[in-house]
Amino acid sequence: MDKKLATHAADVLKAIAHPMRLQIVEALEGSEMCVGDIADALGEKQAITSQQLNIMKDKGILTSRREGAKIFYRIEDPNVVRVLACVYNHCEPRKRGRR
Amino acid sequence: MDKKLATHAADVLKAIAHPMRLQIVEALEGSEMCVGDIADALGEKQAITSQQLNIMKDKGILTSRREGAKIFYRIEDPNVVRVLACVYNHCEPRKRGRR
């Protein structure tokens, strides 16, 4: 991995390395959602939610489509879901395993 | 994923979301290495290399052992290797695929 590729990879990781952004990705795993519903689901305000969504959209992690006045976001890069799964394993190394 | 877990997961991701740290993880995938060799392999200085290593050690990603005057680092959390693989896929979505 040369420096340029590493820098790009780091940018992608940084784009999801944030509590709220991880929760957004998780929320969108099931289906697309509009900004307001995402904000409500996370208990966050509209402005900050929109900001986080656009950060991830800029990095190619999410994409959006307009439907009337609402804008629906969905996951564009399926790899982030796998990253999320890996991090889950890190956080709960032995869920429901023996003890 | 509640906020507390999301925060922890984000911390882990942030720990590797850096070009040099990604390269370090990649270098350590094969085997453990001492600080000086890692710095040489990456073409970086000793001080910054040591700093990055300790950031990842603090987060439980790496671990180290002393052998004489040298300190060898190795990967402690195998999940970061999987995260790295996912990011590779992101960066090269269709390597040698048809076209």
Add this chain to the structure above:
DNA sequence: CCACTATATAGCGATATTACTATGTCTTCG
């Protein structure tokens, strides 16, 4: 056009990260 809803963005202070230099701590060797 006006009012209202939905979303985006500008601006800002607080905090964190980065990269670097200098220096401190161990360890080995003579």
Add this chain to the structure above:
DNA sequence: CGAAGACATAGTAATATCGCTATATAGTGG
């Protein structure tokens, strides 16, 4: 002990990120 090698850490200035408020933009219905 004293010097040299290997590694860690303190201090710092530049930059980036965060969370927030206020405001701007775009669409909808009357």
